[in-house]
Amino acid sequence: MNNTSTAVALRDPWAMLPSLGNLDAYIAAANRVPLLTHAEEVDAARRLRDHGDLEAASRLVLSHLRLVVSISRKYLGYGLPHGDLIQEGNVGLMKAVKRFDPDQGVRLVSYAIHWIKAEIHEYILKNWRMVKVATTKAQRKLFFNLRSLKQSLKDEAAEADTHRSTLTPAEVDSLAETLSVKREEVLEMETRLSGGDVALDPQTDDSEESYAPIAYLADEATEPTRVIESKARDWLAGDGIALALDSLDARSRRIVEERWLNVRDDNSGGMTLHELAGEYGVSAERIRQIEVAAMKKMRKALAEVA
Structure with a gap:
């Protein structure tokens, strides 16, 4: 490292690392950051705790970036970008550094693992599906353990040249006992994991065979506007007409x-104008005028009670 690079690193140690946009270069740079000895780690942690030394905090974080990279690799099976997993893991690492007490006799690497995994878990749960599959602490634990077990089943099935990917009743009972949850909760989580997100109104082609779920999931019978219109029609056909005629x-x-x-x-149909005119001894035009006036009066009566 030349003098210029050294000066930049002292002012901003993070300047040593490429952005996560160049993932391979970032991982290579993170692996080149030297590890701290136990004595150096304790000294930096105490300077951060007692004096708020940000340079010491940077040394602690930078020296453990390779740990985040290593842990994040274990979660690549969720289909989320590796760079995002590393970034979330780095957030957990920084939280661990902030809370780390060097006088507890524990190395930072052991303490930070929990925080790194916690942030990665939170990110996965928020982004793995549009609809959350786990909300409670027990459900989150079940989510990750069940995913791991199902992956093991797939690997075993592949080795045995079979296609079993579902849990047997015995495996369900065993997992429920291990995680201290109900058997029904294991089955429900397996159902959630087996499902997938489907956009209600996706961008599809114009072919007649393409149907978005929104086209066939809509229940017009319970749509609020349709319900109101239906009730209005029913009232008009019954009480409304009777009320208008009474006027x-x-x-x-x-x-x-x-x-x-x-x-x-x-x-x-009903009687014609000429038939009614003959009955009442007036012209058909007069019957039409009476009809028009009656209709107008009926509409007014209905408007007053609407």
């Missing part, structure tokens, strides 16, 4: 009923 005089009511509500035996 009319006897002649107007009979004309409306005979024109629109009563149907002939041959299903040819």
Whole structure:
């Protein structure tokens, strides 16, 4: 390292590392950072604890970056970017460094493992699926242990040239006892792990065979607007019509009923204007005018109670 690089490293030790965008270069640089001896680790931890020495904190973090890389590799099977796993693990490492007490007689590497895994676990649970598969502490523990066991089953099945990937009743009972959870919880978590995310309205092609779930999962019968409209129609067909008819005089009511509500035996509709005109001894135009006025009065009556 030349003098310029040394000066930069002293001001900002993180400048020694490439960004996680160049993952291979980052991992190589992290593995080149020298490890601290026990005495150096204790000295740096005490300077951080007692004096808030940020340079000491940087030395502790940098010397353990290779630990984060190593732990993060174990979680590559979840399909999440390795760089993101390392980044979350680094957050856990920094939390561990901040809380580390060198006088407890424990090396930082042993103490930091818990914090690194905790941050990686949290990241996986938040990003592995759109819908969370585990929320309680017991469910989280079950999630990772069950994933590990199922992977072991797949490996064993591959060696035996079989295709078993589900748990046997005995394995379910054993796992439930080991993790102190109910048998039903193990079965439920296995169901969650076996599922997958499906976008309700994904970007698909225009072929007729492509159907998004949103097209067939919608229940229009319980959609709020449809429910309100349905209730309104039912009321109009019953109490609403009766209320509107009650607002009319006897002649107007009979004309409306005979024109629109009563149907002939041959299903040819109600009485015509000329038929009603002959019955009442007026012109067909007069019957039409009475009908129009009656309809207007009925709409007004309905509007007042709407």
